[in-house]
Amino acid sequence: MEPILRTENLTIKFGGQTAVDNVNFEVPEKHFKSIIGPNGAGKTTFFNLISGELKATSGDVFFRGESLSGKSSVARTRKGIGRSFQITNVFPNLTVIENVRLAVQSKEKIRYQFFRHFASYKDLHIQAERLLEIVLLTSKANAFATQLSHGEKRKLEIAMLLALDTEVLLLDEPTAGMSLEEVPAILDVIKQIKQTGERTILLIEHKMDMIMDLSDSIMVLFNGRLLADGTPKEIMDNETVQHAYLGGLYDEHLA
Incomplete structure (x- = not known):
């Protein structure tokens, strides 16, 4: 079966530095894959190449077998990433x-009519309510966005992302900047999304207990x-991975 997302020799260079170096990976549909690696390993850059925010020096990204070469980040979002x-x-x-309703409206390509009362957008409102349930923000539905905590704003952003009906979610350190008290809530949101079984998820995260609990598979990047x-289990038992995280040399394993 064709993976929903794969890369082929994906590479990007900044001057003389190679940030992502010939990465070949694939992820099946409705799979949860985490991406780990030391700081500077190229994880966020890899996400930026997949989402189209950066243009690859060479190689390609494929979504449902279709090359995304030359497609903008907006076009890739419309495709489903x-x-x-x-x-x-x-x-x-x-x-x-x-x-959230406006995000749903954007996906449905319904132009906003200034003099039309919001109540007339009943179907959109129902969709928005369902998304707020998924991200555990129902109790904050009528709060202004400015009143939300940092963690709640992250939930809102995820709800808006889901509203665009994306099939693949790239979650880049969703707990970054959160207080210890807020982390369990965002973890519950990600679990909720996974349990729906509707989306493929790629996660960058440093919290290993979170990764071990959620992931179907894990890929490790090191020096791009x-x-x-x-x-x-295979990743945790991998001596090469252990050496990389401990700062050991591993070039001989990649020869």
Whole structure:
């Protein structure tokens, strides 16, 4: 079966430095894959190449077998690849439910009519309510976005991403900047999304307990190269991965 997403010799160079180096990977549909690696391993750059925010020096990204070469980040989102927290059209002075409804409306390509009362958009409102249930923000539906905590804003951004009906979610350190008290809530949201079984998820995260709990498989990047890819147990038992995280030399394993 064709993977929903794969890369072929994906590479990007900045001057004389290779940030992502000939990475070949694939992920099946409705699979949860985490991406780990030390700081500077190229994880976020890899996401940026998949989402189209950066242009590859060489290689390609394929979505459902179709090359995405030359397609913008907007075009890739429309295809079905959503990058977390890249949604910038959050209206701080609108309520949470209104923000999500507008995202749903954007996906449905329904133009906003200034003199039309929001109640007439009943179907869109129902969809927005369902998404707020998934991200556990129902109780904040009528709060203004400016009133949300940092963690709640992340939930809102995920809801807006889901509203675009993306099939693949790229979640880049969703717990970054959160207080310890907020982390369990975002973890519950990600679990909720996984349990729906509707989407493929790629996660970059440093919290290993979170990764081990959620992941179907884990890939490891080191110095821009794919070091390992396997089940959580295979990765944790991999001596090369252990050496990489401990700062050991591993070049001989990649020869």
